[in-house]
Structures are given as structure tokens and as C-alpha cells.
Amino acid sequence: xxxxxxxxPFNFKYNREVKTYExxxxxxxxxxxxxxxxxxxxxxxxKNLGFSIKGEITISNSQFVVVHxxxxxxxxxxxxxxxxxxxxxxxxxxxxFTYEMEIVREDGRHICSGLTTVVTIxxxxxxxxxxxxxxxxxxxxxxxxxxxxxxx
Amino acid sequence: xxxxxxxxPFNFKYNREVKTYExxxxxxxxxxxxxxxxxxxxxxxxKNLGFSIKGEITISNSQFVVVHxxxxxxxxxxxxxxxxxxxxxxxxxxxxFTYEMEIVREDGRHICSGLTTVVTIxxxxxxxxxxxxxxxxxxxxxxxxxxxxxxx
Amino acid sequence: xxxxxxxxPFNFKYNREVKTYExxxxxxxxxxxxxxxxxxxxxxxxKNLGFSIKGEITISNSQFVVVHxxxxxxxxxxxxxxxxxxxxxxxxxxxxFTYEMEIVREDGRHICSGLTTVVTIxxxxxxxxxxxxxxxxxxxxxxxxxxxxxxx
Amino acid sequence: xxxxxxxxPFNFKYNREVKTYExxxxxxxxxxxxxxxxxxxxxxxxKNLGFSIKGEITISNSQFVVVHxxxxxxxxxxxxxxxxxxxxxxxxxxxxFTYEMEIVREDGRHICSGLTTVVTIxxxxxxxxxxxxxxxxxxxxxxxxxxxxxxx
Numbered sequence: 177x178x179x180x181x182x183x184x185p186f187n188f189k190y191n192r193e194v195k196t197y198e199x200x201x202x203x204x205x206x207x208x209x210x211x212x213x214x215x216x217x218x219x220x221x222x223k224n225l226g227f228s229i230k231g232e233i234t235i236s237n238s239q240f241v242v243v244h245x246x247x248x249x250x251x252x253x254x255x256x257x258x259x260x261x262x263x264x265x266x267x268x269x270x271x272x273f274t275y276e277m278e279i280v281r282e283d284g285r286h287i288c289s290g291l292t293t294v295v296t297i298x299x300x301x302x303x304x305x306x307x308x309x310x311x312x313x314x315x316x317x318x319x320x321x322x323x324x325x326x327x328x
Numbered sequence: 329x330x331x332x333x334x335x336x337p338f339n340f341k342y343n344r345e346v347k348t349y350e351x352x353x354x355x356x357x358x359x360x361x362x363x364x365x366x367x368x369x370x371x372x373x374x375k376n377l378g379f380s381i382k383g384e385i386t387i388s389n390s391q392f393v394v395v396h397x398x399x400x401x402x403x404x405x406x407x408x409x410x411x412x413x414x415x416x417x418x419x420x421x422x423x424x425f426t427y428e429m430e431i432v433r434e435d436g437r438h439i440c441s442g443l444t445t446v447v448t449i450x451x452x453x454x455x456x457x458x459x460x461x462x463x464x465x466x467x468x469x470x471x472x473x474x475x476x477x478x479x480x
Numbered sequence: 481x482x483x484x485x486x487x488x489p490f491n492f493k494y495n496r497e498v499k500t501y502e503x504x505x506x507x508x509x510x511x512x513x514x515x516x517x518x519x520x521x522x523x524x525x526x527k528n529l530g531f532s533i534k535g536e537i538t539i540s541n542s543q544f545v546v547v548h549x550x551x552x553x554x555x556x557x558x559x560x561x562x563x564x565x566x567x568x569x570x571x572x573x574x575x576x577f578t579y580e581m582e583i584v585r586e587d588g589r590h591i592c593s594g595l596t597t598v599v600t601i602x603x604x605x606x607x608x609x610x611x612x613x614x615x616x617x618x619x620x621x622x623x624x625x626x627x628x629x630x631x632x
Numbered sequence: 633x634x635x636x637x638x639x640x641p642f643n644f645k646y647n648r649e650v651k652t653y654e655x656x657x658x659x660x661x662x663x664x665x666x667x668x669x670x671x672x673x674x675x676x677x678x679k680n681l682g683f684s685i686k687g688e689i690t691i692s693n694s695q696f697v698v699v700h701x702x703x704x705x706x707x708x709x710x711x712x713x714x715x716x717x718x719x720x721x722x723x724x725x726x727x728x729f730t731y732e733m734e735i736v737r738e739d740g741r742h743i744c745s746g747l748t749t750v751v752t753i754x755x756x757x758x759x760x761x762x763x764x765x766x767x768x769x770x771x772x773x774x775x776x777x778x779x780x781x782x783x784x
Contacts, residue, residue, distance in 0.1 A: 207698040211664035230408040246702035256382040363512035394511040398550035534712040560686040
């Protein structure tokens with residue numbers, strides 16, 4: 177369960193403490209809870225780019241739907257642990273984009289790695305549509321690299 | 329759904345933003361989620377008194393079990409709302425104690441009122457036992473009043 | 481934590497097994513989870529009366545908002561326990577109604593008692609409105625008593 | 633978001649209705665909730681093989697830890713949808729095993745595909761240990777194929 181992944185090139189971090197109700201009968205954070213952590217961290221990532229998250233999550237009449245999620249659990253997190261969640265958008269396609277997330281505990285242990293792919297849909301008709309330019313531009317500017325990979 | 333409760337004598341506040349996964353299909357925070365908010369705020373209250381919450385919640389070999397919960401919902405909270413959760417211990421009996429909680433949104437609206445009664449049990453045998461003196465003393469010191477009401 | 485409540489006059493029961501992810505680090509069902517159980521059982525109660533719950537919960541252009549919740553926890557439920565949730569509507573006012581719920585384990589132990597008050601609101605403008613007649617009639621017919629108490 | 637996967641060789645199915653509190657503000661089942669569905673279905677799979685799940689999940693002094701989770705979301709599920717969750721153990725290694733899960737709605741639509749890898753650990757010291765023979769035998773018997781792939 178070790179990892180030799182390069183954890184360095186993350187420009188965004190979000191701190192999150194493990195809550196009582198997230199710990200299961202095996203005394204560890206339940207495996208599904210990490211997907212809430214990942215989502216929380218992605219929302220904070222978007223807020224950090226200047227996008228408003230009030231009432232709903234809409235950018236230029238686009239909404240976002242998760243089409244793929246994965247997590248590798250390296251070590252359990254426990255009640256009261258302070259976690260650092262690293263987030264970056266790692267790929268932008270025409271209508272979808274992919275986030276990478278890493279969770280590291282304050283003692284430096286690598287807890288969990290995640291990957292989420294999101295598709296842009298039209299708010300009115302629910303059909304896929306191109307990623308809003310404002311989002312693409314903001315992310316490219318923030319991540320400082322060309323992200324226009326073939327994520328679709 | 330208005331309230332004329334006196335919200336002033338709370339010495340502890342905890343800020344908490346509404347997360348995406350806490351909002352239900354009616355676009356408001358789900359009614360059960362408030363009990364997580366209340367618990368989070370009570371834990372922060374205890375941490376603020378100096379009690380450690382790492383791995384488990386045990387004070388002087390005592391554990392704590394919720395025996396009563398109630399909530400009055402005054403106004404809905406929505407995605408992205410920043411909430412202030414006021415907490416105080418309002419009653420201490422021999423083996424049980426009661427918390428009052430109020431949730432106020434950053435625009436001043438009164439969202440929710442809660443009441444939770446907790447019983448102290450022995451960590452080894454699960455039987456009720458007197459509240460740890462360290463907890464009683466800390467709370468009395470913090471709240472600045474005699475709280476020894478007949479909560480049992 | 482005993483109870484001498486009369487558990488007999490419930491005409492509706494819903495069976496529900498305790499799931500892995502509902503059990504917390506103290507090896508019991510988390511206190512907030514019971515409010516999900518109560519809601520599930522209320523929905524089954526309405527379905528049993530013939531109301532459809534697909535996509536949203538709307539009866540005659542009315543929606544329903546929980547304004548009060550309470551639970552008394554008599555004994556903990558644990559992983560794999562099979563629970564029987566008894567539900568009845570116990571009061572109907574002009575625009576609000578109240579449910580009583582009791583949870584009993586298959587071995588006969590009384591686990592939890594709940595009370596929930598719901599307000600009817602207009603689907604379009606969100607304002608309180610009278611309870612739909614179809615709902616009132618169905619409940620009165622099912623419960624076999626005059627429920628027109630002053631719940632408002 | 634269509635799929636041409638072969639969904640036929642599943643010997644176990646679990647039916648599960650979408651609950652009110654599992655639907656998010658976008659009116660679909662939240663992406664993290666599927667990992668609860670998957671876990672529920674895996675537990676039912678084990679119960680169907682004759683393993684008892686009461687109080688904790690232990691087979692021959694072994695406990696089980698999820699080390700990998702993934703989900704592909706094909707179509708959203710909504711409030712009140714009746715889902716069929718297909719489960720099979722698809723790989724058994726020395727100390728780990730992998731489940732495949734498919735979620736199909738009652739109208740035949742393919743909702744979600746999942747994959748979960750679980751590691752066997754010793755209940756006493758938390759170290760990985762070989763999969764209990766009773767589990768291996770039961771699964772091989774049930775699935776009717778040689779599953780001894782290199783999952784480790």
C-alpha cells in the first residue's frame with residue numbers, strides 16, 4: 177500500500193478534519209466518505225478560482241455531472257485526524273474534465289488517492305456541451321500548463 | 329416559524345458551511361443533517377474546553393451516549409450558506425447533561441434550534457456513571473453559572 | 481431508559497435492517513441515522529396509502545417540509561439488527577401534521593421513539609397552505625379516528 | 633454513456649429503492665451514495681453465501697478493508713427508482729479479492745458500474761493475511777469458476 181507517486185505539483189490544498197459521524201464500526205473513515213471529501217475539495221478548488229457556489233453550481237448556464245470516480249486507499253484515517261486534500265485539474269477535454277486528488281494526514285502519511293471525471297451538461301436540456309471558456313481559462317491560468325488533453 | 333428566544337448567552341460559536349452533499353432534492357439542507365451539525369458543534373465545544381478528541385471520545389474512562397435529540401427548523405439553509413452554530417451546556421445532572429444549540433445564518437436569519445441530552449456510561453461495562461468531575465468543572469467554569477440542575 | 485408507552489395502535493409497520501455504514505465508532509447506529517429511518521418509514525406509510533413517490537414528493541401541488549423532529553433513544557441498535565418501524569399520523573391540523581414513530585428490534589426490545597411535524601407548503605410560492613384533502617381523507621380512513629387536532 | 637458490457641454472468645442480484653435522503657440538489661442520486669449501494673449489495677452477497685453479519689464482519693478471525701473503489705456513472709438514478717444491483721466476486725488473490733457490481737433500473741436502463749477490491753487483515757494485529765478458506769471455497773462454489781487470479 178505504499179506509493180511512489182509524485183505529490184508535488186499541486187497548487188491547491190484544502191484542510192479537513194475527520195468528524196465523528198464519518199468513522200465506521202471498524203474505527204476508520206468509511207470508504208464512501210472519501211468521495212465527499214474529494215467533492216468538498218473540488219468545490220473549494222473552484223471557489224478559489226473565483227467561481228461562486230451559492231444555491232447551485234452553475235457556470236455560464238452549464239452544470240456538472242460526475243461520470244467517473246475512483247479511490248485508492250493507502251492507509252486508514254481516524255477520528256480527529258487532520259487531513260490535507262490536494263486537488264488539481266489534470267485533464268480538460270471538449271466537454272469533460274478530470275481532477276486528481278491526494279489526501280495526506282498532518283503526520284505526512286499518504287491516506288488516499290482519487291480521480292474524478294466530470295461532464296459539462298446544458299442546464300436547460302441536460303445534454304453534454306463544451307466546457308465553459310471561463311472555466312477552461314481559469315484552470316489553465318491556475319495550473320500553468322496546457323491541459324487540453326483528450327479527456328473525452 | 330419566528331422565534332423570540334434569547335440567543336445572547338452563548339459563549340461558544342462554531343462556523344460551518346453547507347456542503348453540496350448535505351442539500352436534498354428540495355434544495356435545502358436535509359432535516360437529518362442538522363443533527364450532524366449539532367454533534368460537530370458539541371465536539372468543538374468540548375475541544376475548546378481542552379478535551380482531546382483523537383480516535384475516540386473518552387474522558388476519565390467515561391463514554392457518552394445521546395439519549396434525546398430534538399430540532400425545530402425555522403428557515404431552510406441552502407447550498408453554500410455559512411452557518412454559525414451556537415452551543416452551550418445548559419443542564420448538568422448526576423449522569424446526564426443537556427446541550428442547547430442554535431443555528432444562525434451569516435445574514436442573521438435564525439435557521440434551527442436544537443436540544444441534545446447525553447448520558448455518561450462506563451467505558452468498560454456500559455453502565456451509566458456520574459459525569460466526570462473534570463468535565464463538570466470545565467463546563468461550570470466556562471459557562472460561569474451553576475448548572476447542577478436535575479437533568480437525570 | 482425503559483418505557484411504558486402503549487405501542488399497540490399502529491396500523492403500519494416497515495422493516496429495515498441496519499446497514500454497515502450506519503454504525504459508528506461506538507458500534508451502534510449513529511443518533512442522526514434514526515431520522516433517516518423515520519423518514520423512510522413515513523414515505524412507506526404514504527406509499528401504503530396510495531401516494532406516489534417518484535422523482536419528487538408532491539400531492540395536489542403541495543410539498544412538505546419538516547419543522548420539528550425529536551427522538552428518544554432507549555437502546556442502541558447494532559450492525560445487522562432487523563428493526564420494525566411503527567408509524568402513524570397522530571395529529572392533523574390546518575396546514576401541519578404530526579407523525580409518531582416507534583422502532584422495535586426483532587427480539588422485542590424498544591430501540592427508539594420519534595416524533596416529526598411536517599408543514600404543507602405551496603409548490604409554486606413556498607407559502608404554507610392547507611393540507612390536501614386527499615391526504616387528510618386517506619389518513620383519517622386508514623387510522624380510523626378523528627385526527628383533526630390543533631396541530632397548527 | 634451507453635454500454636455494451638456483458639451483464640449476463642451474475643448469479644446474485646439485490647433490489648434497492650432510492651431513498652429521499654440519497655437524492656441531491658441536482659435531483660439525482662449523489663455520486664458517493666453508489667458506494668453505499670455497492671457495499672450493501674456485497675454484504676447481501678456474503679449473507680447469501682451463508683456468512684453472518686451481526687455486530688461485525690469477521691470470518692475466521694479475518695476482517696476486510698476496502699483498498700480500491702471505482703464507479704462509472706452511465707445514467708442518473710432518481711427518487712423512488714427501483715434498482716437491481718448485480719454482484720459477483722470476479723477475482724480472488726492470496727489476500728485480496730475483487731467484486732464487480734452493475735446497477736440496472738427496473739426499466740432496463742444501465743445506471744452504474746462498480747469495482748471494489750478488498751484486502752483481508754488479521755483481526756488482532758491488522759496485518760494482511762490469506763483469505764479464509766471458507767470464503768474462497770464458498771465463492772468458488774457459488775460462482776462456478778476458478779477465480780484464483782493474481783489479484784494481489
